Amino acid sequence: MVTAVRAARCSLTYFRGICNSATGPGNLDHLNTLNPxxxxxxIRQEDPRIRTTTGLAKGYQQANVVILPNHLANDFEAFCxxxxxxxxxxxxxxxxxTSCVPLAEHADIRTDISQYCVYEEGCLVKTVSSLQSYSAQPRIASELQAAHHGPWSDMVCFYLGCSxxxxxxxxxxxxxxxxxxxGTNVSMYRTAVPCTPLGVFSCPLVVTMRPVPAGLLNAAVEVTHLNPLAHGAPVHIGDPALLGIHDLSKTDYGDPVDLQPGDVTVFWACGVTAIEAILNSKPTLAFSHSPGCMFLTDIPDSSSSSPIPLPSDRSIMDPSMELIPLCFLVSHDPLLYSLASQRAVAKIRHLERIIGEDPGKRGIQALFVQDELLSSCxxxxxxxxxxxxxxxxxNxxxxxxxxxxxxxxxxxxATMLLSLGKQVTMVTDSRALDMNRAIIDEAVRAGVLKSAIPLVTFEDRGPDSALHFLCHHGDPSKPRYDHLVAIERSGRAEDGNYYNMRGVNVKYLVDPIDNLFIAAKGVxxxxxxxIGDGGNELGMGKLKEKVKAQMPNGSLIACDVPADYAITAGVSNWGGYAVACGLYLLHTCPTHQRYLKKGLGLECTTPQEQLQDWTANLPSVDKEEYILSTLMSFGIRSGKTRHLAMEVDGLTFHPTHSDIITRLLEVTLYSTAPNP
Incomplete structure (x- = not known):
């Protein structure tokens, strides 16, 4: 049984004190010239200058070390x-x-780390500068056996890459x-993100945090991506609270690091996660390095750079494009960046150019802003x-x-979002509730929409109506939705009215759904x-000045309500198709998927069944032709000509719309995309 003293030593305060006592190597000038x-x-000689290994052995891999009883080894390997x-x-x-010839010549893992942690029954009981004494400590009844078989004979060492x-x-x-x-150890934090469990091993993800100037994020991402065995690219960039970290000054391991003006918090997965696995699984005896005190290998860091496995159908692209991630700002509040491969980015930009074509000659290209589609996706x-x-x-x-x-x-x-496991709600005008419910039911019956979705209306019943619609109990900390999308939705102009492209006020037919977008700014x-094609649609307020200057009747009709992202298209439907295709590209992008999953789980390949479902829920010529014919059956007409015909905005489905859909699918599924 663990004694009260040992239990006290297991406290976080004790652990943090041990980890922080090594505040950094002293007098690095000479040490920096030495090889591993x-x-x-x-280290074997217990040189007092080496307190942590941060900054040492530049150009070589460092390793986290975990030493476990043999009966746990297979499970721990699978957990890794x-x-x-x-x-x-x-x-x-x-x-x-005791040696590890593939990583280092003439090494002895019992002596070649400056500080070790010793665990009994899952509790940290002490730190030591050598594990040699454990090679002779008797643990079995026979003294003769003990002389030949110390506890080390039952232990397995795991060497894990280090940032x-x-x-x-x-x-x-x-x-x-x-x-x-x-001159400090790196900051390390326990997150609220659970690792994928295996056998007795389950624990939260631990991350390191390094502040990076915003203008250098792409450089930091690319450099670290090239070294996947040193944790690879970051798993989170932005607000620490999104990982469950609420105070950067309170590290769980290591030392706090001060941010400089313009810095962004960047988090990499950390091998100290293995220590959390020890604490949770409670092996009778286990050892690890002390956080920050790593094992120095003879392996150059460049030799560990191995490509992420690519599905066979990606051989049509230059693999180097797939490997290199790009970093994009997604949200200011909370601050969040995301990653996607150059190939995925290039393809989404290609989609954006296709939907920006203007066969109806409405002048929409004057409103184009690059990467609004990418950012929205x-x-x-x-x-x-x-x-x-x-x-x-x-009409x-x-x-x-x-x-x-x-x-x-x-x-x-909606159907692509459902396929990706998102919750989807449709918001409509009260006057059109029954008709839209019937359209959705028919779309589900025909397989155009993956499954039924809630259809709701919004009424302005007071100043807090929008907040109560968006958030549980009107509490901004408890939003029901984390993204609102308006596509070809009437947008409120500066004078409070809603105008079609001809300048006719249709306010009496429109519910004040704009209020939701306005309220969302404060949540x-x-x-x-x-998504719009004329500038009078909800969300196009982001481009209001361009609309006023460039579009017919712009000063009157321009929507005054902005969205974070304003996707312009020759026809708004095309913007919806492109969003569906862009989401597919991101979810089949290993770089983006790894970032979404924080590098946890077997994320390098998508199960074939899941990939087939995503592909089946892309827009297609047949599905879009069917839904257009369904709209016609309800008496819904083309907006430009008011014809009850197979057309949208005066453009016939064949060949115009069908050709756009075909080209979007070719870029998404087959074709080579140009450089981003």
Whole structure:
């Protein structure tokens, strides 16, 4: 039984004190010139200058070390394989093996780390500078047996990649390493993100944090991505609270590191996750390095750079494009960046150019802003619950007054979001509730929409109505949705009215759904997208000045309500199709998927069944033709010509719309995309 003293030593305060006592190497000038073998010799001699290994052995891999009883070894290896970002396995020893020839010549794992942690029954009981005494400690009844078989004969060593291995690369790329500048150990935090469990092993993800100037994020991401066995690219960039970290000054391991003006908090998966696994699994006896005191290997960090496995159908692309991530700002409140591969980015930009074509000659290209589609898709990829609204009563002289642009694009986005596991709600005008419910039911019956979705209305019953609609009990800290999308939705102009492109006020046919987008600006965690083709649509307020200057009747009709992202398209439906395709590209992008999953789980390949479902829920010519014919059966007309025909905005489905859909699918599924 663990004694009261040992239990006290297991406290977080005790552990943090041990980890923080090594505040950084002293007098690095001479040590920086030594190779790993020379440094290991000094460590073996207990040289007092080596307190942590941060900043040492530049250009070489460093390793976290975990030493476990043999009966747990297979499960722990599988646990590492399941969580490759925090636990990149460099080498697993044989039982009782003290050397690790594949990683370092003439090494002895019992002496070549400056400080070890010793655990009994899952509790940290002490730190030591050598494990040699454990090779002779009797643990079995027979003294004769004990003389030949100490506890070490039953122990297996695991060597795991360490982020110290890429700090030199960061400096070479011009990225400051703040913990080295400040002479401290790196900051390490326990997160609220659970690792994928295996056998007795389950624990939260631990991360390191390094502040990086915003302008150097891409450099930091690319450099570290090239070293996957040193944890690879970051798993989170932005607000620490999104990982469950609420006070950066209170590290769980290591030391706090001060941010400089313009710095962004960047988090990498950390091998100290393995220590958490020890604490949770409670083995009778276990050892690890002390956080910050790593094992120095003879392996150059460049030799560990191995490509992420690519599905065979990606051989049509230059693999180097797939490997290199790019970093994009997704949200200011909370601050969140996301990653995607150059190939995925190039393809989404290609989609954006296709939907920006203007066969109807409406002048929409004057409103184009690059990467609004990409940014919206990234934000939607991070979302859990999405509300979509559409409906423009362009045909106010007819019943129903709605047009054929909008609903098909909304349904295309909804079905892809559902396929990706998101919650989706449709928001509509009260006058059109029954008709839209019937359209959704028919879309589900025909397989155009993956499954039924809630259809709701919004009424302005007071100043807090929008907040109560968006958030549980009107509490901004408890939003129901994290993304709002408006596609071809009537947008409120500066004078409070709603105008079609001809300048006719249709306010009497429109519910004040704009209020939701306005209220969302004050709710952290809700991002908004507007999709339009004329500038009078909800969300196009982001481009209001361009609309006023460039579009017919712009000063009158321009929407005054902005969205975070404003996607412009020759026809708004095309924007919805492109969002669906962009989401597919992100979810089949290994770089983006790894970031979404924090490097946990077996994320390098998508199960074939899941991939087939995503592909089946892309828009297609047949599905979009069917939904357009369904709209016609309800009397919904083309907005520009008011014809009850297979057309949208005066453009016939064949060949115009069918050709756009075909080209979007070719880029998404087959074709080579140009450089981003």
């Amino acid at each position: 073998a020379e440094l290991r010799l000094l 394989r399941n969580n490759p970002a925090p636990l990149p396995l460099l080498y697993r020893s044989q039982s009782g093996e 110290f291995g890429f700090e030199g690369r960061l400096k070479n790329a011009g990225v400051p390493v703040r913990n080295l500048e400040q 990234l934000a939607l990829s991070h979302a859990f619950s999405v509300a979509i609204t559409t409906g423009f009563p362009a 106010y002289e007819h019943s129903p007054p709605d047009e054929t642009d909008g609903p098909p694009g909304a349904i295309a986005m 952290p965690g809700i991002t908004t997208t507007g």
